[in-house]
Amino acid sequence: MSDDLIHDPNGGMPRLVEIMRRLRDPETGCPWDLEQTFATIAPYTIEEAYEVADAIEREAWDELKGELGDLLFQSVFHAQIASERGLFTFDQVADTMSDKMVARHPHVFGDESRDKSAEQQTQDWEAIKAQERAARARGGVLDDVAMGLPALMRAVKLQKRAARVGFDWPSTDQVIDKIVEEAQELREATSPDHQHEEFGDLLFVMANLARHLDIDPEEALRAANAKFTRRFRSIEAALAQQGKRPEDSDLAEMDALWDAAKLAEKAPGKT
Structure with missing residues (x-):
């Protein structure tokens, strides 16, 4: 295949799949990419999913497109390895997901009524998943x-x-x-x-x-982490105004500054 698709800025999904194939080419590909396996790539896949969540949490919409691209690339990478082993292709991954979404949404793609609550739809979704598990003999x-x-x-x-x-x-x-x-x-x-x-x-x-x-406990803990970070940075800023760093302070002083930061956050009109 020529490089036309590789360098086409509007090449979309076929361009990305071809780039991945070229990166894994045994003769002309990238040595690092060629060394990777499902197991070595899996941690990156998890990391990229968290970076997507982080961009959404921060409402960093300009970054979200890139983070979603990074996560998509992980799927393409795994699919390329699978294709090389004769397991499945990226198109089959996409078709499997499409089949699953159609089967699990009979109220959209079938003849079931859409007149149901989100809670009922969730219950229906779980019931369909249970049927699928039973069909796979994983009861x-x-x-x-x-x-x-x-x-x-x-x-x-x-x-x-x-x-x-x-x-x-x-x-x-x-x-x-x-x-x-x-x-x-x-x-x-x-x-x-x-x-x-x-x-x-x-x-x-x-x-x-x-x-x-x-x-959602993960979401609640992320919020608590963000709050801790925000208030500790307030401590650092207050100490910096005195020409000090946290290691120059003590627990009593930092605890008082923490309480001040907490009070400031709860002040009337504070968002």
């Missing part, structure tokens, strides 16, 4: 909750699956009681291994509370 409730998910996200998914068959606390009060119980067990842990186990149990129940409150 266990927890069978296809991906191992590679972030642990907090996977905890919520596991709990949702168990809740669908009735394995769940009926109220948030019981979940909070369990949090208190797990916190006490962590306090009483007598070895590093025991602390590790009890800390994991506490996080798992916290994820369950988030689910009961309809809170």
